[in-house]
Amino acid sequence: MSPDTQSTTIPRHVRHGSNAGQPVSRRDGVLKVTGAATYAADNHPEGMLHAVIVPSTIARGRVRSLDVSAAKAHPGIVEVITPENRIPLHFDPNDKMPPFGFRVEVLQDDSVRYVNQPIAVVVAETLEAATEGARLLAPRYEEELPRTDLDNGERYDAEAVGVGAPAVTTAGDIDAGFAAATRVTEAEYYTPPQYHNAMEPHAVVAEWNGDHLTLDMPNQALRMSAASYAQYFGIPVENVLIRSPFLGGGFGSKAILNGPQILGILAARQVGRPVKLVLTRAQMYGPVGHRGRTWQKLRLGTDAEGKLTALHHTSIGATSSFDDFVEPAANTSLMLYASPAIRADHKGLRLDIGTPGPMRAPGEASGSAALEVAIDEAAQACGMDPLAFRLANYAETEPTSGRPYSSKALRECYEQGAASFGWSNRPLEPGTMRDENGFLVGWGMGTAVFPCPQFPAEARATLRADGTALVETGGVDMGQGAWTALAQLAAEALGLDLDQVEFHSGRSDLPDGGVAGGSGHTASAGQALSNAGSDVIAQLSEIAVNDPDSPLFGAGNIGVVAGEGRLYRRDDETRSETYAEILARAGRAELVGSGKSGRDPASADRFAMNSHGAVFAEVKVDPALMQVKVTRLVGAFAAGRVINPKLVRSQYYGGMIWGISFALQEEALADRRTGRIMNADLAEYHVPVNADVPEMEAILVPEVDPHVSPLGIKGVGEIGVTGTVGAIANAVWHATGIRVRKYPIRLEDLLARR
């Protein structure tokens, strides 16, 4: 069941003509908490078989043998797919599928390039049989020594980092900048490998019908993925239908095609029956991306007033031996602080690991985790309050280009966040605050920043004879609330109450809703929906003002306003008519409108565009045992127009909690000798539990931005992670006087120095 079959139950009087801006509860909430929402793996088409991948247990080498006959002899096994018998693909998996495709491991040969790479697929009547078949294959390997760390990986000059960002950027004369400095602070920072660990594992239920393919799968980029699958399997894109009504989290890991899901589809084609393939938790540590490790170095030159004279950020980012996603960490330094000279450069490090990929705030999360601590260290060196230091280096225009910002209420974020937190009472010296129980108390802050892209997207709106509407776009709700916020925007444009609007989304055969990534989904799909709604209203107005029988006749020049299912004459609200009446008189069964989204290239050229924020953290540290607890988090964020404050606040909270995780808990522990991840389960790979989450406040700082898009929406999904990590690390320093420059901050890092 999906939300479009549910009507919402929001009291109508809550809204006065405006849908956007209201704290509407999630329309899919009840379905989710009652278990009625169907996720990909809940689908069981007639005749479905179960497939499992066989993951490699070595990081580098080749598969010498698989005992296929033993597996095949097991009852219930239908097929064992290996490089020897796998049916061909129509696109070379060693090539990168444009626009964002990665090289994928789909049994193209017997080489092993990382742990958990699929080396075979077993298809069986039951999951148990498939699992046993996988065990019976008893793989033997020819093993080579894996490259697992900085000292044995191969460094190289990355051509690009992240998704097509420049690897090296220089603005101003960096040497001159350092020469002009009265003080230079320099330090190195480390961020560990982290895995998305969405609650819902990657899954696919694939059903072929001749050359038509139906896929139930969690997917953050429906149309793009459909096009890619079509290419891999050599069928027209219209033949691919992806259904993804709900995602149990994605965080970037469900936006890009991966080997296991392609193999599930391939298995269905090869055996001629529908196939379900679901990764286990442990199998998610490898083939479906992760946040790659970084080794960063920051050098900051400051003058006597505490103004930056030079900022140099270097990052080495781990990637796989066969593809090039390098965490664009250093580029964060291009976005935030004014400095006459800035340089950001990256190197790649080839390891025998699965290819990293975008994970919630790729680049900015790791980059800001280092930059915000470096800024704190520079402030400390200058004897300045960290907020005062940031204000002294406030970028009025984009630091590298001098372009104006489309909008930037960061100063207000600093002000409001600091006021609510009580920052002005912070002593400059570390280790000077204690609470009534004797715990060390520390306060730290960080600046949050994230770009606000707007992607191409399309939508359709249909006004029906009864005055209600159907709106459609292939959007993606991965828990962030798209079903709700997008419907609000459509209802707003249509001048209808939310419950008069039926919203269809989550399918690739709907108008292209774009990618739910880069925090740009509401800005993109939302704009398309809004435009589609406006298109319908324009058509309707055209009919009304030209109809002599309408009270709106002749209002063409004055204009009409849509609201509550009626059109009103702009200058005289007593003259109005319902949509149903207008359509009935015109003899129209429905009106169909369409809308598109895409950033105006002129604005994109003229302005720098970001969301901003300021995060303030309080930690308490046990003075002897050195256990750390975050006790307060206040974040103030300015991200353009807020469509649904309740959902937006949830995104900020979620991001800040992620910040706790990054700062104090998350780390995949890979054995140096084998590359195997030794904590690949949620008992040992720690993310925060409720008891870790403190009192939190998210302040929504108003910001009007006429340039990002007509609706003025930026994006809120990722920014909360940035800033928070550094704020916590800085608070730990402020509590203890100990600078820990590697994440997560662990007991021994603090204990060793106290």
Next chain:
Amino acid sequence: MNRFDYIKPASVSEAVTEAARPGSAYLAAGTNMLDLMKVGVVGPERIIDVTGLPGLADIEWLTDGSVRIGALVRNSDLAYDTRFAETFPMVAEALLSGASAQLRNAATVGGNLMQRTRCAYFLDPASACNKREPGSGCDAREGENRLHAVIGFTEHCIAVHPSDFCVPLVALGAEVEVESLDGKRTIPLAEFHLLPGDTPHVETALRPGELITGLKLPAQAAAFSGHARYLKLRERTSYAFAVVSAAAALDMADGRIRQARIALGGVAAKPWRAEEAEASLVGAEASPSVFARAGEIALAGAHPSGSNAFKIELARRIVARALALALEGTPEAMPALPASPFSTLSGETSGVAHVA
């Protein structure tokens, strides 16, 4: 496929008869056992489900003041038993600091004693592990071992026993009641778990087929009820195994320590009772320095087994802190964050009374 017979005996005698056959293993709530079966660490041929056995799910107070806890009592039922929590508060606190509410509701007393190490190499059949496969080696020694043992380990195995529950139990002199075809016997908990030596796969004093029927806590253990704490350092506030933990209990008379009990968790292959440290406190006036000295003594024989030297210092400090907390007195009600150093942070409690 790991095919196994599933047997659900109706009586203890039937259970021990079934379990006497080779390839058998007991199954209680399965919160540990089933996970191990799924990843292929264990593969018993015959599973003897003990959850239906009569008479093993009671908390029974004997006339001499001691208490008998049936092997099938659920971890949370024991922790939330008012009389038990009042009499042995640090045991209740340890129980509530372990795992999650869901797991505690299922997990049994017997299963908790018998839970296996969380050593990642033990849990990964592709790794060498002497405990899982005698003679295969120990991949933890040069691997991810920051949470491994600092006391009592050998080159053959450096794993720790993960139980919280067992730590205060061993401090209070608990005994394990077991039964087999050969009859019943009682094993002091201190002798129940074994150090690895050169046979790390032999983990307990249980003989093949022997069933734990219950636990006994002696009446004398109640003398500590006013001054007893369990303290557990974790890498997140809840739902994590101990980095190190300590149970500390004092029997105070006129400002002096009449008797003391100290045990450590997360440091060895068994819950580690520190008797010499206890002795150092007897007759002393409680003070930070005697507590610190007790911590030193408790860790006297410790050394790192890998990248875990920090645990030794941490263990010394946690002993001193647990003693200091015990001296302050058992809190009136269970803290909202049981066993956490931050248990004082929140005014809220979990609603379990320690002291009437």
